[in-house]
Amino acid sequence: MDDKEIGTEEQQRYREQQQKQFYASFIDRNTPSHAGGEQASLPGPDQYDRPKMNAAQQVFLEQFQQYCSTLDAHIERMPQPDLSNCKVDYVQMLNREQLAAVTWNTGPLLVIAGAGTGKTWVICCRTAYLIEQGIPPEQILLLTFTRKAAREMIDRTAVLLQSSGSTADIHGGTFHGFANHMLRRYADLIGIDRNYTILDSIDSQDVISLIRDEMKITRKKGSPVPKSSVISTVISRARSCDITIKEVILKEYDYLEPYCEDIRMISTIFREYKQSHRQMDYDDLLEVFYHALKTHGQFRKKVNSIYRYIIIDEFQDTNLIQGKLVELLAGEEKQVMAVGDDAQSIYAFRGARHENILRFPAVFPECGIIKIQQNYRSSREILAYTNRIIESMVFGYRKILSSEIPGDQKPEVRRFFYQQDEASWICSRIEQIREKGTELSRIAVLFRSQYLSNYIQAEMLKRRIPFTVYGGLKFVERRHIKDMLAYLRIALNSLDAAAWNRILRLLPDIGTVRASLVIQTIMQNGGTFSSSSFSGYSFSSRLKELEVLLSTLRNDTMPLQDRILKLKQYYLPLMKTHCSDYLSRIPDLDVLAVLGGSGDSLEVFLSDLALDPPGSTFQEAEYGEEGQKEHVVLSTIHSAKGLEWDHVFIAAMLDGVFPDARSLLNIEELEEERRMFYVACTRAKRELVLTFPSYIQSYSRYFSLPSRFLSENRKDLFRFFIEEREQKIHYL
DNA sequence: AGGTATTTAGTTTTT
């Protein structure tokens, strides 16, 4: 015990030693001799190692440029708008390019809409225009990134049309949601089982965890057996990027190399498991739907005749299979309109191909292309800065956005000492902005990754500034909600072994071994569960209770909300023993019940939760002061896509943090980071502030060089400040 | 043997 104490003490001392050395090193390098105030020095762009392009990438770049010129060639063709019979005054509300997109009436159309150019508005007007032209609303399909986005567009279209047409019948949602809807509706026609359940990423992890444990994989070369979450990520990435598991591992997870074969095996078993247990994950939904459309002519004709007009938003984020789906959905009539911006493609890690945009003319040779470059969001000063980011893109389709909005300041870049200083300054600035009468909801702080928001969160709690975190743990990903949902899933599909595993292990006297014994018995009986088979065990009475609960949950005559409340009664004592903070979790259970009160069937309820989970947790209100409804938004850049704020702060602009260290070696990944930077900066309407502390330490590495993205921009486009720390540094 | 408590190591981005 004494040894241990000394050991940790030594570790502590060692760590402090390291820190001192580190501070000394960076103060040498980075602290200017003159203190505080406005400076004009950032490292030059040549101080960063740029990744080299390999042969394949070189070829790709040439191809890319060819695509770009094809695109430009198509742009020549501008249609003559036909505005007869229109009650809505489109000319009044739209600029020339927007009007052309809205009134396009000769087949496929690609709209390249830069950031803040009124893309959503164009889609709304387009929809309204189609309806005014006599197209029945139910023939229009609106594919967007989230269902919320679809809902918003449909609502705005309704306002536009007022009484002249009904938008209630427009179908809209994500690719996944649409695939799910079609598969269930036409399950009989295409010959699949309608009663599948959808696995979200956590569910997949649970299943993979089960499979892995059953395989009894032994440790190799001292490295621990990979976590189920990592295995799940690898498998899913291989699929959505259409590459082999080995390639994913070599590229991104080289420390998993010894387990390559095991993971491949798990992947195979996982696939079989999903089939035999009537389950589909996100990738399956798209793949099965695509396959059905491709091979089943009757089904394809049916779908094509229902949805004759397809509008796709955020086209740059579609992956390979979604791109192909668009082709099939367009059908013979090819009344398809794709809207996107290749400069804002930030989902390559999950298979998105921004080339989909550039290949559009190859898929639809007779298509029209319209480029919208008038920006209505950001001030001129901000736009000048973001235009420069586009210029520095290697794989970038050229566009120059222009804005007529006058601004009063150039973007600012500010350096701080500690992350705490950065957080503190941002909060002070936010307080100033609020005092000038700006609502907090017009302010956002953005980060490359979630963990970077910790200091700001702490500071805001301290200063009692109300805030909302976007992209945090999802409501449905919280443990107790997962547990509740597991009961409901079993009620629907009693073959769901992962859900069984989850709930059985909540019971006392049941651990890994007995849980799998029970599950095995259930599976052998084809999913029927009878507690009597386990009368010899100490836990049989518990199983009896469970049996009663499940039959209640299956009772379709009882409203879903009431069933969930029954479940809550059952689950509450279990939660008490498993969660130390169970009191604070109780409100979540009621939230779930409320969600279940929308009148949907259990099946629809579960699908909706898996495909379109409610945003972050419902704890927002807790942070706010009494009666205060306005919140500052703290968000990852990914979650901020499509949104805008008057004042935007982007924190932690350090090379290695943003751009992420892992992407520094590969030019394509670095380009993705750059597009993220572009997305982040273009969220700002009036004020853009980029900040960084002098270092950030994460695991054993530290980063202390300003982000290269800051250095790449022209110095006359922003102002640079160094904020000195008031107190002396206590380590020196 | 099997369940439960404690330590310990590892962390991007998400439909």
Place this chain on the structure above:
DNA sequence: CTAAATACCT
């Protein structure tokens, strides 16, 4: 903070 490994109970 969370999942896996280990240690320690019944």
